[in-house]
Amino acid sequence: MIEVERLRRTFGSREVLRDISFEVPRGEVAGFLGRNGVGKTTTMRVLTTFLAPDPESGPVRVAGHDVRESPREVCRSIGYLPESMPIHPELRVEEYLRYRARLKGLSGALARGRIATVIEQCDLGSVSRRLLGLLSKGYRQRVGLADALLAEPPVLILDEPTSGLDPRQVAEVRQLIASLRESCTILLSSHVLGEVEQVCDRIIILDDGRVRISEGREGWTRRSERAGLLEVVLAGAPKGAAAALGRIPGVSAVEGVGDALQLRADRDVREAVFRLAVAEGWTLLGLTARPATLESLFLSVTGEEGG
Amino acid sequence: MSRTPGDLTSARVRWGSQTLAIARREWASLFASPMAYIVLFVFVLVQGATFRFHTILFDGDMDLVTASTFGGATFWLLWLLVPPLVTMRSFAEERRTGTFELLVTTGVGDGPQILGKWLAAWGFLALLWGSVLPLFLLAELHGSLDWGIVASALVGVLLSNALLVSIGIFSSTLSQNQLVAAVVAFSLNLTIFLANQLRALFPPSAIESRFFEYISIPYHFARDFCLGVVDLRTLVLYLGLALALGFAAGKVLERRRWA
Numbered sequence: 001m002i003e004v005e006r007l008r009r010t011f012g013s014r015e016v017l018r019d020i021s022f023e024v025p026r027g028e029v030a031g032f033l034g035r036n037g038v039g040k041t042t043t044m045r046v047l048t049t050f051l052a053p054d055p056e057s058g059p060v061r062v063a064g065h066d067v068r069e070s071p072r073e074v075c076r077s078i079g080y081l082p083e084s085m086p087i088h089p090e091l092r093v094e095e096y097l098r099y100r101a102r103l104k105g106l107s108g109a110l111a112r113g114r115i116a117t118v119i120e121q122c123d124l125g126s127v128s129r130r131l132l133g134l135l136s137k138g139y140r141q142r143v144g145l146a147d148a149l150l151a152e153p154p155v156l157i158l159d160e161p162t163s164g165l166d167p168r169q170v171a172e173v174r175q176l177i178a179s180l181r182e183s184c185t186i187l188l189s190s191h192v193l194g195e196v197e198q199v200c201d202r203i204i205i206l207d208d209g210r211v212r213i214s215e216g217r218e219g220w221t222r223r224s225e226r227a228g229l230l231e232v233v234l235a236g237a238p239k240g241a242a243a244a245l246g247r248i249p250g251v252s253a254v255e256g257v258g259d260a261l262q263l264r265a266d267r268d269v270r271e272a273v274f275r276l277a278v279a280e281g282w283t284l285l286g287l288t289a290r291p292a293t294l295e296s297l298f299l300s301v302t303g304e305e306g307g
Numbered sequence: 308m309s310r311t312p313g314d315l316t317s318a319r320v321r322w323g324s325q326t327l328a329i330a331r332r333e334w335a336s337l338f339a340s341p342m343a344y345i346v347l348f349v350f351v352l353v354q355g356a357t358f359r360f361h362t363i364l365f366d367g368d369m370d371l372v373t374a375s376t377f378g379g380a381t382f383w384l385l386w387l388l389v390p391p392l393v394t395m396r397s398f399a400e401e402r403r404t405g406t407f408e409l410l411v412t413t414g415v416g417d418g419p420q421i422l423g424k425w426l427a428a429w430g431f432l433a434l435l436w437g438s439v440l441p442l443f444l445l446a447e448l449h450g451s452l453d454w455g456i457v458a459s460a461l462v463g464v465l466l467s468n469a470l471l472v473s474i475g476i477f478s479s480t481l482s483q484n485q486l487v488a489a490v491v492a493f494s495l496n497l498t499i500f501l502a503n504q505l506r507a508l509f510p511p512s513a514i515e516s517r518f519f520e521y522i523s524i525p526y527h528f529a530r531d532f533c534l535g536v537v538d539l540r541t542l543v544l545y546l547g548l549a550l551a552l553g554f555a556a557g558k559v560l561e562r563r564r565w566a
Contacts, residue, residue: 099331
């Protein structure tokens with residue numbers, strides 16, 4: 001449903017996206033992760049046709065339409081929620097949705113029906129007559145989500161959809177996204193890794209303008225497990241232990257001081273640690289694998305080069 | 308993939324519907340800010356005071372009053388200043404607040420965006436200039452009035468404002484700052500206004516002199532509109548330039564995708 005091949009985007013002399021490729025199959029919810037400024041929003045803006053890819057880029061297709069060849073068709077196939085929901089403060093929620101419905105080619109009873117549905121879906125009933133300029137950030141975000149859902153698009157592109165929402169609203173939006181899985185393909189960016197872990201079938205991790213990981217749930221769960229923290233306790237805090245452990249293939253970082261050291265690795269290094277301890281004559285008091293999370297995978301992937 | 312006639316009709320309907328939706332929202336947002344009311348109030352006040360002054364000055368000679376209303380210093384000052392104030396926010400504000408991104412990613416083409424904003428701004432200026440009509444209606448109670456001249460002068464005002472709105476909208480695509488957009492628009496308006504002065508630099512029969520005469524709006528008012536004449540060449544010039552500027556605005560908007 002979303003196919004990106006060798007996407008490249010530069011701003012002046014700054015290369016923001018360097019030949020990134022990924023795919024989101026129909027009906028999947030993909031979490032788009034990365035630190036601030038790595039190109040997530042730029043990628044989303046290319047997918048929504050707001051920005052053109054560099055001429056030497058490969059094809060970028062959304063719902064079967066190429067963003068360069070058929071931008072209008074791409075726009076008609078997507079619902080887009082930008083990072084900080086821009087608004088027209090002088091419009092009321094219902095007026096705004098009516099305006100947006102007209103722009104999307106909905107009119108008459110169809111528009112009224114869809115507006116009523118999205119107001120209910122996004123729990124906006126209590127504020128539907130309120131001016132957008134007077135709404136809290138959370139409500140504005142929900143208006144943006146309602147707008148994205150208006151024309152029942154097959155693809156949703158959501159840039160931090162739960163930003164600014166309170167915990168109850170976050171849970172509701174997550175539930176809403178989960179319920180849309182059957183009818184939509186969703187690409188959502190978020191810094192809340194727990195949220196991504198809960199709702200996403202696939203993760204795409206972007207770092208330094210490149211895709212580091214693009215995998216389905218099974219793949220990234222396996223990787224997460226390997227990328228977990230390993231706690232090593234050595235008797236007497238031997239000198240040079242941290243440096244020696246850091247040289248074990250796969251170890252990306254060694255943290256901690258004194259007896260207890262924490263190793264971040266992209267694979268299982270327990271055996272290598274044991275052998276190193278034996279070879280160096282250290283007394284190994286403990287070797288504990290901490291529960292693996294998406295966070296540990298994210299940190300291990302984005303920590304390698306970015307630090 | 309070829310387009311069927313049905314596709315084209317539906318595309319045209321969508322184009323028209325998007326244009327009207329944008330025009331209506333722009334119109335509503337004009338009146339949502341105090342700026343529109345301030346401009347309207349000051350405009351009516353200045354026009355009313357000037358009209359009264361002219362009726363006293365010309366001792367009720369309505370031909371002279373009409374010529375001054377559509378050719379005096381106050382007229383040209385309002386003509387130069389008001390359109391940039393009305394159009395400066397059109398694209399600059401949308402780009403500054405980010406609503407432009409939503410507009411573009413909804414699949415609204417440059418045409419409906421520009422035309423919708425143009426219609427709202429031009430409609431507002433038509434309302435402003437239309438506010439002089441009650442003054443003439445009142446004046447007619449006290450003396451004879453040539454309505455043909457009033458009508459042709461108003462046609463001139465509306466046509467020249469069509470061009471000024473295009474200049475303002477084009478300027479508004481150049482920057483996210485409303486003030487910059489207004490200054491650029493005002494400078495372009497002033498250039499057109501002063502084109503007439505450049506005629507003095509050339510002999511009257513020289514092609515340059517004829518060119519500046521052709522594009523000089525004050526000259527058109529003095530020669531045609533204020534004498535009850537609507538020249539087709541002037542109409543073509545104003546609307547042609549307005550269209551060309553609308554096209555240029557579209558090119559500027561298109562360029563930001565590659566920025």
